Amino acid sequence: MMLDDFMMRATLAGIGVAFAAAPLGCFVVWRRMAYFGDATAHAAILGVALSLALSISVFAGALVVALMMALTVNLLSGRGYAMDTLLGVLAHSALAFGLVAVSFLSGVRIDLMAYLFGDILAVSRVDLMVIWGGAALVVALIWWRWSALLTATLNEDLAYACGIDPKREQLVLTLALAVTVAVAIKVVGVLLIAALLIIPAAAARSLSRTPEGMAMVAACIGGAATIIGLRLAYVLDTPAGPSIVCVAALIFAALSVLAKLRGASA
Amino acid sequence: MSLVDVDNISIRYGANTVLSNVSLRIEAGEILTIVGPNGSGKTSLLRAIIGAVKPSKGRVTRSAGVRLGYVPQKLHIDPTLPMTVARFLSLPQAVPVADIEAALKQAGVPDLAKAQMSRLSGGQFQRVLLARALIGKPQLLLLDEATQGLDQPGSAAFYRQIETVRRQTGCAVLMISHELHVVMSASDRVICLNGHVCCEGTPEVVASAPEYRALFGSGTMGALALYRHDHDHDHHACEHNKTEAAE
Numbered sequence: 001m002m003l004d005d006f007m008m009r010a011t012l013a014g015i016g017v018a019f020a021a022a023p024l025g026c027f028v029v030w031r032r033m034a035y036f037g038d039a040t041a042h043a044a045i046l047g048v049a050l051s052l053a054l055s056i057s058v059f060a061g062a063l064v065v066a067l068m069m070a071l072t073v074n075l076l077s078g079r080g081y082a083m084d085t086l087l088g089v090l091a092h093s094a095l096a097f098g099l100v101a102v103s104f105l106s107g108v109r110i111d112l113m114a115y116l117f118g119d120i121l122a123v124s125r126v127d128l129m130v131i132w133g134g135a136a137l138v139v140a141l142i143w144w145r146w147s148a149l150l151t152a153t154l155n156e157d158l159a160y161a162c163g164i165d166p167k168r169e170q171l172v173l174t175l176a177l178a179v180t181v182a183v184a185i186k187v188v189g190v191l192l193i194a195a196l197l198i199i200p201a202a203a204a205r206s207l208s209r210t211p212e213g214m215a216m217v218a219a220c221i222g223g224a225a226t227i228i229g230l231r232l233a234y235v236l237d238t239p240a241g242p243s244i245v246c247v248a249a250l251i252f253a254a255l256s257v258l259a260k261l262r263g264a265s266a
Numbered sequence: 267m268s269l270v271d272v273d274n275i276s277i278r279y280g281a282n283t284v285l286s287n288v289s290l291r292i293e294a295g296e297i298l299t300i301v302g303p304n305g306s307g308k309t310s311l312l313r314a315i316i317g318a319v320k321p322s323k324g325r326v327t328r329s330a331g332v333r334l335g336y337v338p339q340k341l342h343i344d345p346t347l348p349m350t351v352a353r354f355l356s357l358p359q360a361v362p363v364a365d366i367e368a369a370l371k372q373a374g375v376p377d378l379a380k381a382q383m384s385r386l387s388g389g390q391f392q393r394v395l396l397a398r399a400l401i402g403k404p405q406l407l408l409l410d411e412a413t414q415g416l417d418q419p420g421s422a423a424f425y426r427q428i429e430t431v432r433r434q435t436g437c438a439v440l441m442i443s444h445e446l447h448v449v450m451s452a453s454d455r456v457i458c459l460n461g462h463v464c465c466e467g468t469p470e471v472v473a474s475a476p477e478y479r480a481l482f483g484s485g486t487m488g489a490l491a492l493y494r495h496d497h498d499h500d501h502h503a504c505e506h507n508k509t510e511a512a513e
Contacts, residue, residue, distance in 0.1 A: 030347040147358040160318035161336035208348045
């Protein structure tokens, strides 16, 4: 069966994450909350440590901590500290506590690198189910709230006047972000999750005329980066997760240059 | 029954009280203008009416099912967000193409449906915001300093558009402005706000009230008269505006 092939499993896992990351990444870019993805991801390391200590699944541990992080930020935002300060404090303290917690886990040999950079080639069938389940949940959630989220992104008061509560929409977004981070840990690791969110969305900008179009194009770019990146990693024997991000970055650069040239000739 | 009944509200941000004991009613079909200096709580009052801020005291009652059209003070669309005018007008609910075209026409920018929001001029942008507010066939149109960034002929043309819209649709209008002379001539009723209601009445009554003069000085009386005079030559200004829009 095709799922027996580790490359096939890795490709499917990458595409699953790319699909969830695409619409979410667009909102992250539009709302200028790129740092939020980073912060949630850094906090997830604490989740990894806790789940190893308690011997529960890494996915569950990372999800719980990422959710707690998302809720805390949501709760504290707009209460004195600027958002980037708040995220900086929470993200790096969670990361530090996570790293310290990992050091207490004697007896268990932990490959921290696998969680920092991901281990997409080791994706199992169960991982694949978790990734696609999580991705489907995120896509469904964003699909359902799309118009409300978009209105709230444009202007909070405009949303209120339409009977939409922008605070609730932001909560939806942060929860979706937490789920995406949790499922993406295995694929690209906590250090590169934000790249998978932002780069395809940013690359899609110059090709899009509507928000929906941008999300679709971002999904295609993310999927293409996964397939090409994994192939390159196989041929050149490079680390898989970073190779995917490199390809996405090259696509971004190429499209940016093209847009500039087109703009100059027009 | 009034469209909106603001009953003795106070609004506080932390220890800072921006509005105290403000009451007002908005009746169907009237144009009500709120004037006041910076920091007088005009925007907070409007935000309370649309439900964006909860009064710390008193309450705001909207008549059941009243349709609001809101034109915000400023709307920044991040350059990374691609958005055509037509798509912007169908947020949060999809609307038929015919309605989009009708609303754009009503707002005085009939040919912009396919344009990107980021490419619009300041005047076009404000009119698209107006079109968006009109598309839900509002009973009450709320405008918060809707002509910010427009030059004086531009904002005068914009307010004439509002009067036309009111005449065509019969919607009530609540607007906030600092351009007293321009707005006041179009208003049925004016409320002068400075943390509380200083005075209210017809534009003439407010402009001659001592409370109003204490806030704005008496110079605006002349400007009002001047504008009334200008207003007689409405047709020329409209023609001029048409050629401008055609460019």
